[in-house]
Every structure is written in structure tokens, then in C-alpha cells.
Amino acid sequence: NIGPGGEMVITEVCGTSVFGSIPSQGTKKMSKENKLTPGLPQGFEDRWNKKLLLKKKLLKVIENNFIKYGFDPLETPSFEIAENIGSFLAEDENNPMSDVFSFKDGAKDITLRYDLSSPLARFVAQNNQDLPSIFKRYAIQNVFRNEKAGNARYREFTQADCDIVGNVNPAQANAELCNLIASTLLECGLKKDQFTIYVSNRKIIQGFLKQLGITDPNQEIKTIRSIDKLSKVGINGVIELLQKGRKDDSGAFTKGANLSLDQTKKIKEFLETTINIKNSDLTNVSPIFEIEKFLTDKLSQEGVNELNQLLEILDYSKFKDQITTDFSICRGLNYYDGFCFETNLNFKAKNNKGKEVDIGSVCSGGQYNKLISRFKGVDIPGTGVSIGVDRLLFAMMQLNPEIDEQKPVIICVMDEKYLKNYYEILEI
Numbered sequence: 307n308i309g310p311g312g313e314m315v316i317t318e319v320c321g322t323s324v325f326g327s328i329p330s331q332g333t334k335k336m337s338k339e340n341k342l343t344p345g346l347p348q349g350f351e352d353r354w355n356k357k358l359l360l361k362k363k364l365l366k367v368i369e370n371n372f373i374k375y376g377f378d379p380l381e382t383p384s385f386e387i388a389e390n391i392g393s394f395l396a397e398d399e400n401n402p403m404s405d406v407f408s409f410k411d412g413a414k415d416i417t418l419r420y421d422l423s424s425p426l427a428r429f430v431a432q433n434n435q436d437l438p439s440i441f442k443r444y445a446i447q448n449v450f451r452n453e454k455a456g457n458a459r460y461r462e463f464t465q466a467d468c469d470i471v472g473n474v475n476p477a478q479a480n481a482e483l484c485n486l487i488a489s490t491l492l493e494c495g496l497k498k499d500q501f502t503i504y505v506s507n508r509k510i511i512q513g514f515l516k517q518l519g520i521t522d523p524n525q526e527i528k529t530i531r532s533i534d535k536l537s538k539v540g541i542n543g544v545i546e547l548l549q550k551g552r553k554d555d556s557g558a559f560t561k562g563a564n565l566s567l568d569q570t571k572k573i574k575e576f577l578e579t580t581i582n583i584k585n586s587d588l589t590n591v592s593p594i595f596e597i598e599k600f601l602t603d604k605l606s607q608e609g610v611n612e613l614n615q616l617l618e619i620l621d622y623s624k625f626k627d628q629i630t631t632d633f634s635i636c637r638g639l640n641y642y643d644g645f646c647f648e649t650n651l652n653f654k655a656k657n658n659k660g661k662e663v664d665i666g667s668v669c670s671g672g673q674y675n676k677l678i679s680r681f682k683g684v685d686i687p688g689t690g691v692s693i694g695v696d697r698l699l700f701a702m703m704q705l706n707p708e709i710d711e712q713k714p715v716i717i718c719v720m721d722e723k724y725l726k727n728y729y730e731i732l733e734i
Contacts, residue, residue, distance in 0.1 A: 364695060384448070390681075406420045425445075426445070438472075439472050484616075484625070488503060501628070509644060511533060529565065534638045536577060612645065641674045717732055
């Protein structure tokens with residue numbers, strides 16, 4: 307309400323502020339100093355106008371393509387029991403839930419889902435008797451991560467996931483997912499030269515680390531996460547993360563894996579070879595042949611054989627030119643244990659300050675054989691992909707796409723005596 311001096315007046319009723327008429331007692335004047343400043347927490351975003359219209363278009367295209375590939379929809383709650391989904395994000399082993407939003411709910415903790423794979427694992431374990439032996443599901447929902455935001459990294463964002471759960475041929479299932487990624491992004495409006503799908507197998511890196519004597523689970527995952535950041539921080543940044551740690555441009559420090567100089571040197575040689583492979587035109591030489599000289603462990607060789615099977619199937623695909631290898635990809639989430647892939651854009655995007663930034667992968671995923679087996683009595687492998695819809699949206703807005711907007715028709719009341727006629731026009 308507006309007071310006699312033009313100020314806003316709030317009435318207090320039972321301790322709760324409500325807008326009401328000015329009483330004789332119990333009123334407070336809201337001074338300029340007490341007025342709220344409109345704004346959002348860091349990492350959250352309002353979307354409207356052209357950006358929201360484009361997002362709705364992308365969501366429709368993505369869902370239609372998922373259905374075309376034979377996936378059924380699933381919707382799970384925003385909250386899960388914390389111990390059921392855990393957290394595979396945090397790099398601080400002393401605070402494993404630091405990168406998720408968790409809350410007390412009576413005797414249990416509950417957590418806002420940070421991806422759509424962990425809720426899927428819980429759902430399959432809970433309902434596996436009622437599901438088909440091969441369960442193909444898609445889900446398009448928001449997820450939440452309590453992490454540093456910026457450059458198309460949000461703390462709430464929409465993911466569009468497709469997963470195949472069951473005892474399938476892994477190479478065929480993952481080839482289908484690669485084809486799905488390419489098909490979906492092309493349907494969304496990207497051109498073939500604007501994105502590349504990189505494939506690898508996590509077993510290659512895991513076996514390589516094993517032969518270097520890196521067997522401690524905490525040190526292994528720190529090393530894998532460091533290697534997986536190659537495209538983001540460069541070779542020198544990875545070396546820092548493999549040793550004592552790295553401070554980023556904001557001053558935030560990430561504790562390193564504390565590898566020896568010899569271990570770091572051998573990983574550096576491996577990564578430099580993978581970079582050379584990506585930057586070379588190996589038309590007559592298998593890129594896998596180029597890295598096999600580093601690999602002696604049985605697990606690495608198993609990964610190489612599986613990757614060869616995948617590439618052989620992908621050679622039949624009309625999207626094969628969109629897909630290539632990158633042996634540094636090993637996925638930072640610890641539940642992946644086989645095939646893995648990332649999709650990077652081949653053009654730069656600009657942030658709100660006009661600075662060119664590399665926004666990273668817009669679609670990634672991989673194979674997991676133990677995510678569902680964490681639950682009692684269930685042992686089912688799975689593999690899946692996830693499209694970061696809001697990151698893709700951020701990138702595609704840079705291309706200034708044309709959006710078909712349905713504009714309203716305005717009937718102007720030029721003379722009120724014809725108001726009845728105007729309403730007749732409205733109903734035509």
C-alpha cells in the first residue's frame with residue numbers, strides 16, 4: 307500500500323509480512339535503504355524472449371529424435387535420498403558432497419539430483435522386475451550442481467539424457483548413441499563442420515596408470531580427472547594437476563594428484579602423442595596404432611580391442627565423418643568404466659563481456675557397469691549420453707539463428723460504439 311507520503315507500507319500479521327491497508331498501529335515504512343535489489347544467485351539464469359523460444363525449439367527437436375531412436379520417457383523427482391545417489395563430482399575426498407545441494411529431511415539427508423544417470427540407476431534397481439530386459443529410456447529435466455559457474459557453466463541447467471540399460475553388445479549400443487548424438491545436433495540446426503564427436507575407452511587410461519604404479523583409488527581418480535581436463539587447461543595445466551596442484555585465473559586452487567616426476571613425464575609423453583594424433587591427418591595409419599606403443603597392461607589392451615570394435619561398427623554409419631578418437635577422454639565421473647565420448651563445438655563462443663571462451667563439451671557420456679550394481683541384488687550394465695541443453699543453447703545463440711515466433715494480432719478499439727463489432731472480429 308502507498309502511505310500519505312508516497313512510501314510503501316507493510317502490515318505485520320502474526321509475524322508474517324503481508325500487503326494490507328494502513329492500520330493505526332503495527333506498520334513499518336520501507337525506506338530506500340531497506341528496498342531489495344533484484345538479482346539471482348551466481349550460476350542461475352532467467353531465460354526469455356528469443357533465448358527461451360530457441361530453448362523450447364531445441365527441446366522439442368531433441369525429444370522427437372530420442373523417440374525416433376526408440377527411447378521411452380522417464381521422469382524422476384528433483385530430490386533423491388542422498389546415500390542412494392551419492393556424489394561422483396567432488397574433487398575433495400574430505401568433503402565428498404561439496405558439489406551438490408543437500409538438506410536434512412528428518413533422519414535422512416536428501417540431495418538435489420546432479421545428473422540424470424544416478425536417479426536412473428536407483429529407478430532401475432527399484433523397478434527392475436517390471437522393466438524390459440533391455441530398457442531404453444530418455445529423460446529431459448533440470449539438474450543442480452554446487453560448483454563454480456561461468457562461461458556456459460550453470461548451477462541449474464537442463465540435461466537431455468538417453469541410456470540403454472541391459473546386457474547388450476557394448477560396441478553396438480555405443481555406436482547407436484554416437485549416431486544419436488550426430489543426428490540430434492544436426493536436427494537442432496548445427497552444420498557438420500560445427501561439431502566433432504570424440505570417442506575413447508576409459509580402460510586405456512586406467513590400464514596405463516596401472517602400469518605406472520598408480521593403484522591408490524583416490525590418486526587414480528585425481529589423475530583421471532586431471533587428464534580429462536586437457537582440452538580445458540592445456541598440457542601445462544594438466545602437469546600441474548598431476549603434481550602439487552593448480553591455481554586457476556580466479557585464484558582457486560585445485561589440489562594435485564602428487565605423482566612422481568617419472569610418472570608425470572610418461573603421462574605427458576602419452577598426452578603429447580594424443581594431441582599430435584588429433585592435429586594430424588592420419589588417413590593411412592590407425593590412430594590406435596600410434597598409442598599402442600605406450601600400452602603394456604592387459605586392461606589397456608582390452609580397451610583398445612573394444613574401441614576397435616566400436617570404430618568398425620561406426621564405419622557403417624552415415625555420420626562416421628563426425629566421429630574420431632581422442633585418447634585423453636576418460637570422463638571425470640568415477641562411475642564410467644568403458645566407452646566414453648564427448649562432443650565439442652568447432653567454433654568459439656563469447657561470454658557476456660565479449661571475450662571468446664571455449665565452452666567445452668555440449669554432449670558427453672559413456673559406459674557404466676557398476677553404477678546400478680551398487681544396489682543390493684542388482685547387477686545390470688548401462689551406457690548413455692547427456693546433452694547439456696543450456697550449454698548448447700548458449701552456443702547456438704552465438705549463431706544468431708532464425709526463430710519462428712507467433713506474434714499476436716492486435717485489434718484496436720478506435721471507437722467504443724463499435725466494441726461489439728471488434729469482439730466479432732476477435733472470434734473470426
